[in-house]
Amino acid sequence: MTPRHTIIETIDITKVYGMGDISVAALNGVSVQIEAGEFVAIMGPSGSGKSTLMHIIGCLSRPTSGQYILDGEDVSSLSNAQLAGVRNKKIGFIFQAYNLLARTSALRNVTLPLLYNHGASKNIEKEDEKAHSMLELVGLADRTHHQPHELSGGQQQRVAIARALINDPVMVIADEPTGNLDSHSGEEIMALLHKLHSQGTTIVMVTHDPKIAAHTQRTITLKDGLVDNITHNGKDHSEEKAQHETI
Amino acid sequence: MKPFEAMRIAWEAILKNKVRSFLTMLGIIIGVSAVIIMVAISAGTEATIQEQITSLGSDLVFVQSAMTRGGPGQMPSGGLVYDDAAALEEGVSGIVSVVVEQASTETIKAGNVTLEDIEINGTTTGFPSVRDMTIAEGRYFNDTELERKTKVAVLGSTVAVELFGSTNNAVGQYITVANTRMAVVGVFEERGLVGNTDFDSRIYMPITVVFQKFTFNPFARFMGDNIRMIYVEVDPQANLDTIITQIELLLAKRHNVTLDEADFSVTTQQDIIATQESTTAAFRSLLGWVAGVSLIVGGIGIMNIMLVSVTERTREIGIRQAVGATADDIRLQFLTEALLLSIIGGLIGTAVGVGGSYVFGAVSDMRTVISAGSILLAFGSAAIVGAFFGYYPANQAAKLDPIEALRYE
Numbered sequence: 001m002t003p004r005h006t007i008i009e010t011i012d013i014t015k016v017y018g019m020g021d022i023s024v025a026a027l028n029g030v031s032v033q034i035e036a037g038e039f040v041a042i043m044g045p046s047g048s049g050k051s052t053l054m055h056i057i058g059c060l061s062r063p064t065s066g067q068y069i070l071d072g073e074d075v076s077s078l079s080n081a082q083l084a085g086v087r088n089k090k091i092g093f094i095f096q097a098y099n100l101l102a103r104t105s106a107l108r109n110v111t112l113p114l115l116y117n118h119g120a121s122k123n124i125e126k127e128d129e130k131a132h133s134m135l136e137l138v139g140l141a142d143r144t145h146h147q148p149h150e151l152s153g154g155q156q157q158r159v160a161i162a163r164a165l166i167n168d169p170v171m172v173i174a175d176e177p178t179g180n181l182d183s184h185s186g187e188e189i190m191a192l193l194h195k196l197h198s199q200g201t202t203i204v205m206v207t208h209d210p211k212i213a214a215h216t217q218r219t220i221t222l223k224d225g226l227v228d229n230i231t232h233n234g235k236d237h238s239e240e241k242a243q244h245e246t247i
Numbered sequence: 248m249k250p251f252e253a254m255r256i257a258w259e260a261i262l263k264n265k266v267r268s269f270l271t272m273l274g275i276i277i278g279v280s281a282v283i284i285m286v287a288i289s290a291g292t293e294a295t296i297q298e299q300i301t302s303l304g305s306d307l308v309f310v311q312s313a314m315t316r317g318g319p320g321q322m323p324s325g326g327l328v329y330d331d332a333a334a335l336e337e338g339v340s341g342i343v344s345v346v347v348e349q350a351s352t353e354t355i356k357a358g359n360v361t362l363e364d365i366e367i368n369g370t371t372t373g374f375p376s377v378r379d380m381t382i383a384e385g386r387y388f389n390d391t392e393l394e395r396k397t398k399v400a401v402l403g404s405t406v407a408v409e410l411f412g413s414t415n416n417a418v419g420q421y422i423t424v425a426n427t428r429m430a431v432v433g434v435f436e437e438r439g440l441v442g443n444t445d446f447d448s449r450i451y452m453p454i455t456v457v458f459q460k461f462t463f464n465p466f467a468r469f470m471g472d473n474i475r476m477i478y479v480e481v482d483p484q485a486n487l488d489t490i491i492t493q494i495e496l497l498l499a500k501r502h503n504v505t506l507d508e509a510d511f512s513v514t515t516q517q518d519i520i521a522t523q524e525s526t527t528a529a530f531r532s533l534l535g536w537v538a539g540v541s542l543i544v545g546g547i548g549i550m551n552i553m554l555v556s557v558t559e560r561t562r563e564i565g566i567r568q569a570v571g572a573t574a575d576d577i578r579l580q581f582l583t584e585a586l587l588l589s590i591i592g593g594l595i596g597t598a599v600g601v602g603g604s605y606v607f608g609a610v611s612d613m614r615t616v617i618s619a620g621s622i623l624l625a626f627g628s629a630a631i632v633g634a635f636f637g638y639y640p641a642n643q644a645a646k647l648d649p650i651e652a653l654r655y656e
Contacts, residue, residue, distance in 0.1 A: 060569065060649045081573040088571020099566045099653065103263050115252055116571035122249065163570070 006069075007171050007202050008034040008057060013066035014225075015052050026052040028225035029066065034204060036170070039197045041213035042206045044222035051175075053222065054206045058091055058173045059083045071170045088116050092164025096176035098156040100148040100163075107131050107144040110162045117167060134162035138192060154185030161192060171202035178212055190215050250583075257584040261591070264556075271552040272592030274545025275632065279596025279625040280603055281541045285534035286621035287604035291614035293527045297520070306343075307377060308487070309514045310335075310477040310494060326510050327498075328471030329458070332371075334501060335477065339493040341485030346373040346478040349454050351461040356423040357410040365406060366449045367424060369457025375435075377478040380446065385418035385433030393453040400424070401433040405447040424450070427460050487515060539628070545592070546632035553585050553640035564644055565652025578645035585637020586630065593629035597622055 015027040026049045034040050044050040055061045056068060059075060062083070068076045075086055092113075093099075100109045110131040114120075135144055138158035148156050157177060164172050174193065178186035190212065197203055205216060213219045214233055221228045261268040312326030329347060336345045349369045355362045374380070375387050384407075388399050400422060402410070407417040414434045422429055429452065438446040458464075458472040481490050491513050499506050557564070564577055572580075601617055608615035 055650055058569075060653075081575070084568065084571050084573040084576075087569060093569050095653070099562070099569070101563055101566060104259075112567070113570040115256075116567070116573070116576055118573075167571075 005036050005072075006033055007036045007038075007071055008032065008204070009067075009069040010053075010057070010063075011067040011069070013053075013056060013063040013068060015049070015056065015061070016064045026225055027056075027063070030222070030225070030227055031066075032220055032227060032230075034171075034202065036202055037197075037200050038218065039193070039203045039216045040205070041216040041219045042204065042222065043208060043210070043213050043219055044228070045208070047224075048222040048228075049225040050206050050208075050222050052225075054173060054175060054204075057204060058093060059086045084116070085118065088113055088118075089167055090170045092167070092169040092172040094157070094160050094164050094172060094174040094177045096179040098148070098153070098160045098180070100156055100159055102149070103147055105145045105147055106135060106140060106151070106159045106162075109148070109159050110134055110166055112163060113167045131162070131166060134165055135159070137165070138162045152185070153181050154188055157181065157185075157189050158192065161189075161196075165196070165201070171204060172196070174203060174205040176207055176209075177205065178209075179207075186212075250579075253579050253583040254587065256580055257587045260584055261587060267552060267556075268588060271549055271588050272595065274548035275542070275589045275592030275629050276545075276596040276599060278538065278542030278545040278632075279593050279629050280600035282535070282538035282625035282628070283597065283600025283617065283621050284603045284607060284615070285538050286531070286624075287600075287615035287617045288607070288613055289527060289531040289534050290616035290618055290621075291608065292530070293524075294616055295614050296523050296527060306481050306483045306487075307516055308479040308481055308491060308494065309519075310479060310498070311512050311514065312473065312475055313510055313512045327474045327477060329454070329474055330471045331498060331501060332474070332477050335479060335494060335497060338497050339479075339490060341482045341490045341493075343480040343482055344373050344377070345480070346371050346377045347454055347474050348374070348476040348478070349457050349462060349472070349474045351457060353425045353461060355406070355410070355450065357420060360410050362406065362409055367400075367457065367461065368449050368451045369454030369461075370451055371454055373478075373480075374451065377480055378446070380438060381436040382433050383436040384415055385431070387433055387451075388453050393455055396453060396455040396459055398427060398429040398456055399432045399452065400429045401435060401451040402431055403435055403445075403447040403449045403451070404437040405445070406450055407431075407434045422450075424452075425461065427456075429456075491515070538625075542625075542628050542632055545629075546589075546636035549585055549588060549633060550636035550640060553581065553637055554643065556584075557581065557640050557644040560644075561647060561652050561655040564647050565649055565655065568647070568649035569653060574645040577647070578641045581641035581644045582634065582637050585641065586633045589629045589633025589637070592633075593626045596629065597626060600625065 010030055010032050012029045012031055013027055014025060014029055017024045017026055030049070030053060042050050042053060056063050059070070060083075062078075063076055066076065067074060070086065071090055073086075075083065078086065101112065107128065111127050114127050132141070132144060135141055138161050140155060140158050140162070143151060143155060148159070151159065161172075177193070178189050181189060193203055193205070194215065203216075205212070207213050217233055219231045219233060221230070310327065332345045332347045336342055347370065351367050351369075352364050353367050355365045372387065372390055372393060375382065382401070383404065385401070387401055388397070391397070392399055402417055404414050407414045410422065411417040411420060417431050417434050420431050422431060435446070435451075454474070462473065464470075464472060479490075479494065481487065494513055495506055495509070498511055499509055502510055504510060567577065601622070604615040604617050607613065
């Protein structure tokens with residue numbers, strides 16, 4: 001078991017879009033904590049601010065006010081270039097639409113983050129080796145040279161997961177990871193996420209689907225830019241339930 | 248991102264869109280090949296002119312009539328006269344020989360062929376030597392014929408072909424110049440254009456015949472027969488400036504004028520070369536500007552396509568930003584792509600330009616000379632154009648917001 005420490009801590013985060021009279025507050029003071037090794041879902045109806053929170057947690061944008069401490073580092077006021085570095089080294093993204101580079105092999109998609117790993121010494125053979133092992137981990141060892149259009153949706157999402165893991169991030173952010181998949185592929189992806197979680201990966205998943213959210217240990221529900229409630233799902237229990245349902 | 252990785256990514260991006268990449272490069276290809284071909288043509292022209300001028304015969308000084316003394320509404324008067332030539336030969340040291348020329352324009356007939364407005368050149372026997380003309384058939388007229396005003400003519404090759412169908416059956420035939428019947432004693436070899444003078448479309452005869460028949464002047468008895476030009480062949484060892492000064496002083500004295508109002512002008516080969524050089528320099532810079540403009544248009548083409556490409560690849564940019572690409576990384580990527588496009592375009596353009604110059608030189612009358620300088624110039628400007636016009640699209644790409652870019656459909 002990994003030692004428990006706080007990976008994500010947001011303190012009274014607000015995010016206001018626009019300026020002057022027509023400004024819209026997407027977040028009105030959100031404080032959440034996520035521990036290392038947790039599998040957490042962020043839920044909420046559209047307009048609740050869950051995407052905005054995900055962008056801030058994912059270092060794609062900065063809070064208007066409040067503090068965000070990621071892995072012990074205050075990242076609320078870093079420059080764009082510094083945020084890019086944080087994204088590269090500490091965060092792995094999984095998107096609803098997979099977001100792989102077209103006409104680029106699975107292997108090259110997986111090694112993409114290594115390209116921007118500034119300061120790390122370059123060793124292409126080692127990089128490829130690592131990408132291979134990541135593709136093996138997601139069950140695509142035999143698809144390394146396939147391009148996205150030659151892969152099914154589920155397989156593409158697996159490539160995306162391998163890409164998210166390549167830089168050994170402190171957490172993985174999954175934005176509706178099953179949203180574009182049929183239920184069977186969706187379950188496979190969820191099973192893969194569970195596997196990663198069981199190996200100690202911290203996962204934050206944004207979803208609007210309560211069934212998917214039920215896979216996680218904890219669900220943070222947002223409403224009107226505020227935390228509405230936090231429920232503990234009892235992960236082991238829900239996993240059993242899911243197994244009963246499939247049998 | 249390290250430069251070699253930027254190169255690899257740019258190369259892959261170019262390969263992924265082969266047709267678009269080629270169309271993007273087309274402007275640069277045209278620009279670079281245009282620069283090379285145009286510089287090759289102007290260099291070829293220059294070399295040809297240089298050779299022609301050298302082949303005018305070396306160590307020549309041209310003394311030309313300049314009729315400056317006639318006021319408005321008056322007949323121009325003055326200028327060189329026939330006797331000036333003999334005076335120069337006698338009075339100026341360092342002169343090897345003197346040849347005189349007077350011309351008129353007449354209609355020529357032979358059989359049922361009539362040629363109008365043919366320039367007839369009356370000269371002395373040294374003419375073929377100073378103008379570097381070679382007799383192809385027959386002979387040039389001799390001193391006896393010059394003295395006796397014998398009505399003989401030597402034809403330029405074009406005239407011979409037009410009158411008699413070819414150069415080798417003209418000798419021995421008769422032609423009628425205006426109303427004078429003359430025997431053809433020789434035909435010149437083809438000489439081609441020298442500067443803008445076509446020596447092949449003229450006929451040549453003793454200058455004494457021209458004076459008598461075509462430029463008859465009733466006052467010649469008192470003033471001498473007017474001539475157009477004296478060719479002075481000088482001793483190559485002699486000081487040219489001294490000879491020119493002697494010629495000017497002697498003629499001014501003979502014509503009773505000051506040097507400021509001289510009715511003649513003295514030109515050397517160097518003067519002609521300088522004039523031609525300034526003409527070709529202007530020609531060359533004009534071509535250079537035209538080619539430069541096409542390079543700039545090529546650059547704008549690159550900028551256009553790169554802007555489209557940035558928009559089209561917004562999502563790709565978003566993905567790269569999400570996994571950690573900084574603005575600098577994105578800028579470097581697109582700038583490298585633009586640069587690589589223009590360098591490849593430059594290479595293809597160089598190949599097309601060099602090949603085109605060879606082909607152009609082979610199939611047309613114009614000569615082309617390919618210089619390493621023009622290749623470097625064209626190639627260098629292509630790279631500069633690529634960097635310059637690639638910067639704006641690259642910067643647009645770098646400025647994209649990752650969230651917006653990821654949402655882009």
